[in-house]
Amino acid sequence: MYQSVLTDVRLFELLLRVDQDLARTTQAEGCRWCGGRLDRSDYARKPRGTPAELGAEHAVRLSLCCAAEGCRRRNTPASARFLGRRVYVGAAIVAITALRAGAQRDEARALRAWLGVSGRTLARWRRWWRDVFAVSAFWRNARGRLRTPVPDRALPGGLLRRFAGDLEDRLIAGLRFLAPITTATGVM
Numbered sequence: 001m002y003q004s005v006l007t008d009v010r011l012f013e014l015l016l017r018v019d020q021d022l023a024r025t026t027q028a029e030g031c032r033w034c035g036g037r038l039d040r041s042d043y044a045r046k047p048r049g050t051p052a053e054l055g056a057e058h059a060v061r062l063s064l065c066c067a068a069e070g071c072r073r074r075n076t077p078a079s080a081r082f083l084g085r086r087v088y089v090g091a092a093i094v095a096i097t098a099l100r101a102g103a104q105r106d107e108a109r110a111l112r113a114w115l116g117v118s119g120r121t122l123a124r125w126r127r128w129w130r131d132v133f134a135v136s137a138f139w140r141n142a143r144g145r146l147r148t149p150v151p152d153r154a155l156p157g158g159l160l161r162r163f164a165g166d167l168e169d170r171l172i173a174g175l176r177f178l179a180p181i182t183t184a185t186g187v188m
Contacts, residue, residue, distance in 0.1 A: 002095040003111050005168050007051050011091065012058055014172055018080040022179065023062040026077035036068030038075055045082065049092025049115050078179035080172070088115065090175050090182070097125050098157035129155040138181050 005011060027038045042060045050058060063076045083090040092115055099108045112122065133139055134152035143150060150158040156174065163173035 001107065001167060002099065003107070003114055005171060006049065006091060006095055006111075006114075008168070009051050009053060011168055011171070012050055012054055012081070012089075015081045015091065015175065016058060018172070018176060018179075019062050019077070022077045022079065023064065026075060027064055031066040031068065031071060031073065031075055033073050034066060034068050034071040036066045036071055038064040039067050041065035041074065047082070047087065047089045049088040076183050079182040080175040080179050082182055083178070084182050088117070090178065091171055092117075093125055094156050094160070094171065094174055094178075096122060097129055097155075098160055133181075136181070142177065142180075 023040075027040075030036060031038055041063050043063055045059050045061050047059055058081075061076070061079065061082055063074060066073045066075060079090070081089055081091070083093055086093060096108075096111050096115060096117060099111065112119075130152060134155060146159075146162050148162065150162060159177070160170045160174045163170040163177075165173070
C-alpha cells in the first residue's frame with residue numbers, strides 16, 4: 001500500500017508545492033537575523049526513495065540567503081519533502097517506519113527492497129523516532145495540538161492515523177506537521 005503511494009508522482013508534486021509555499025512564506029518574512037531581503041539560494045540534493053520519473057526540480061532543496069551585506073546568512077525554510085539532512089525523502093522514512101508489527105511482512109519486505117533500505121538503517125530510523133524525536137521539545141509541544149494522544153512507541157504510524165483522509169492525504173498532513181523539524185533552527 002505504501003509502495004503504491006511512494007511511486008505516485010502526484011504525491012511528490014504536491015509535496016513540492018507545499019515546499020514552495022513554505023519558501024514563499026519564509027522569504028516574505030525576511031532574514032531572521034537582520035530582517036534583510038532574502039534571495040533564492042537553492043542547493044542540489046540526491047534524494048533516495050522517489051519515483052525515477054520525477055524531474056530535476058525534485059532533487060533541489062529550496063533555500064534562501066540574506067541579501068544584506070555583512071549578513072548573507074542562509075535562511076532555509078521548513079520542508080515537507082526532506083527530513084533534515086537525511087538522504088532518503090521524508091515520505092519514504094515516515095512510510096517505512098510507520099509499518100509496525102501489524103503490517104504484512106511481505107509489504108514491509110517489498111518496501112524495503114524497493115527503497116534499498118538495509119535492516120540496520122531501518123532499525124536506526126525506528127530508534128530515532130523512539131529515542132530522539134519522542135523526547136524532543138518539538139514533540140512535547142506539538143503533540144498537544146492533536147485531538148487524541150499518540151504514544152511514543154507508536155510513532156510515526158500513530159501520528160499518521162491522527163490525520164483524516166486516505167493514505168496519501170495522511171502522509172502529506174504528517175509531513176506538513178513535521179516540517180518545523182527539517183531546518184537547523186527547528187525546535188528539535
